[in-house]
Amino acid sequence: MTDDILRMRGITKTFPGVKALQDVNLSVRRGEIHAICGENGAGKSTLMKVLSGVYPHGTYDGEILFDGEPCRFASIRDSEHRGIVIIHQELALSPQLSIAENIFLGNERAKRGLIDWNRTNHEAGQLLQRVGLDENPVTPVADIGVGKQQLVEIAKALSKKVRLLILDEPTAALNDEDSAHLLDLLRGLRDEGITCVIISHKLNEVIAIADSITILRDGRTIETMGMKTDHVTEDRIISGMVGRDLESRFPPHEPHIGEEALRIEDWTVYSPTQRGRKVVSGANMTLRRGEIVGLAGLMGAGRTELAMSVFGRSYGTDISGRVFRDGKLVEIRSVRDAIKHGIAYATEDRKRYGLNLIDDIKRNISAADLPRLAQRGWINDHEEFRVAEDFRASMNIKAPSVLSITGKLSGGNQQKVVLSKWIFTDADVLILDEPTRGIDVGAKYEIYSIINRLADQGKAILVISSELPELLGLCDRIYTLSEGRITGEVAREDATQERLMHYMMKGQEQIR
Template sequence: MTAMLQMRGVSKAFAGVQALRDVSFSVEAGQIHALVGENGAGKSTLMKVLSGVYPHGSYEGTITFDGEERRFRDVNDSEALGIIIIHQELALIPLLSIAENIFLSHPPARFGVIDRDEVYRRTRDLLAQVGLREQPDTLVTDLGIGKQQLVEIAKALSKRVRLLILDEPTASLNESDSTALLDRLIAFRDQGLASILISHKLSEVARVADRITVLRDGLTVDSLDCRTEPVEEQRIIRSMVNRDLAHRFPERDARIGDTVMEVKNWSVHHPLHPERQVIKNVDFHLRRGEVVGIAGLMGAGRTEFAMSLFGRAWGTAISGRITLDGREVELSSVPAAIDAGLAYVTEDRKQLGLILADDVRKNVTLASLEQVAPRWVIDDIGELKAATAYRNRMRIRCSDVYQEAATLSGGNQQKVVLSKWLMTDPKVLILDEPTRGIDVGAKYEIYRIINELAAAGKGIVVISSEMPELLGTCDRIYVMNEGAFVGEFARDDATQEKIMHAIMRNKSLGNGTSVNDAQAEGMRP
């Protein structure tokens, strides 16, 4: 079959860093073509070349679409041909309605006046196509992230999309929303729509893709026709990272010491609805050299619990006791928590963990300025040395420590966030979804860092929605449900089934609820 899209010999460099090297890539009509690779492999860069984000002349190589060579000057040129890209960070305006978001750039009009009746009629048709039942005047801010993804697809359909590019569309979705989105892609394929899917979730890729292309270090290293060849996850991983990952989690010789942190009768109320108790009389302890996991469904209270511990960064009417090294402490603010030896790596590194417009150097030293600012003036040389040391220690891939954080891959951004908190020399490190949105190779490096920190005597708390991650990294796992701990398992005793049964045994749902229903709410098997 003749390809709808062909990209030949595409190369692209940034400030001396070669992001793409002679890449060739093609897509047939009515095909889902998955593009996989480690963070920094060049996937998003290739798609930005295709969609006109990087205009013709800023790269080498050719793009052929519908049999003609195309030279896109910007995104408008590619969209005019029906090539639409949906980025990982959604481009929706929360306080506008669904209809206003969909037709913001191209509203139907009569005699120069927006035809609101036509906007609403077409919006209802588009929402039906993507499986949404919401009304056109519903505000986007009132939708969950899964439905917002579908609104983005509806917006693409309004532009007569022929080739839909989705960059990590399920990275922030729970299992049920991910399944709904992938089912919609399959339905579009059956209608003749072509899609390019960028994803780190290989199980999802294997489920929907007709072809898989693997990039590594800006090169095409493998291509697999899923219609004629078996999809072997190990082959894909080996191509991505250039090594076998027979063991997804590095081995660790746990040497667990005395209790470093203990929490007693911890209760937290919602900051906007003080009558609502979110965390309910929780008891928790952590020992030196120990990695403790917290499992639970979305909304169980895991993040709220962690943030309330970290200097009461979330919640109101907080009560309970925290003991560090046997001494009761009052962590009434984030600086007090840092001074006491706590560090918290947020699940949202882009919004809350980094200053994206600043460079690696400033982000690394941000929480430890007193170390590089004697007499309240930053020592530029000292800051450079400190940031460079962490760049080398954490193997952060960047041109130098003056590179802007926004330009790093997700895995390297996460390493910068970790570096920032390690520079504070914490006793307890809380990691909230530490590998969300990063590839299997970068995950392995994060797990290696966790092991090194535990070996150095740190107490580590890991909050994760991926049960294999908790089972593979943790010495002990607490199970949280509706703001309370409902189970606790030692490493050798923990299984996915036991964790889910602990949740279901204490979940206030109807009698018909199953383990699969619970998994659909956010614990990924």
């Protein structure tokens, strides 16, 4: 029996006007964890969709050999029948159904045409134990966090007798603890003989867990490396991904900090769903023109809640405190008020809240400030097109035209559309919530360059990020948040990961 459980040879996949994959080759050894790395748009997810039957045989050129046998999958059901299971970045779970129902959805445990609930819940419990998830199988999926939902997806794959498990960005939305648990689980599955293919932008995790790495760039295979034999480093992976060495992960920037642009005082926010629970407590913060300010905090610290509540009270209840713009007290009670006062908020979840994925780039860019394009109540299509084209050029949005559907862009280009939308409003205070989440290192560099350019134009920028190296490399000053309270304010020259973590982990008893 060959050492390779999977071979893909000469895979070419074309969409209208775009060659997504060109003569791609991939070999995966039996019982290994094989990572696939590449920039957004390099073809990683497309290759896995070809393998799993999302793109059926006949829609691509090339051959797939699984266990030495040619495969011509017409659907996902065909690939799952062979033991190939893919878990997409957007989890395919039904939130109102129980964990057990989700695990066996489409693969029900039935007897005489009726679902055997005792067997369903019993087998689900066994699978949950196997993935290290201590939850009752009858618990609705809506009641558990994203990290646990990822484990439910893996339990679902195990129920299908998986032999090759494909995970697309499995830790993108997880905190450090959940990510570590998931990686430990994958190591355990490898020890059981299950082969894993993982797509990830988190290169430190790739190096920690992978046995082999294949790099794709512009739809082509660049190289495959063995972790034990090829002296793999993050810099070497990055060089293969982007086709050049990145001497620095962050573009050079000389700050020119001006007058105060935004100040919040004694800002307090209560949860809209848990009566009496403070999610932000007495926060004070100042942003200056030309300054990039970071906001660091552990998962659940209240970073997004603080940002959204300041942006027109779009989160929270019983909000109190004061907002000053250019030193003057202002009332901001709606998103419209926030935009009128030059405040913009780019959400951390661009696909759900930041963009209309089924509409084109042009409409997405103009959406936040349509009145600017209106003449006698009608949108000036010519002007809307011109504005969008200007942003496509200045932001380097990689798309054939501004009429391209936004949902078909890579993550980095979608993020550029989000930024373009808010820059179009002429906002001079930009709150960017996880602006580089789910995008590759090359696209991150471009986003950092855009942020620096905006600061040089005199805009005040607040960057919320879960990645401390990102805040340290980008920001002029960093606030830390713990349990809804500002616990520290650190200048760039004094900031270290250890110091930030010290402030981020302060409990309420230490803060008072």
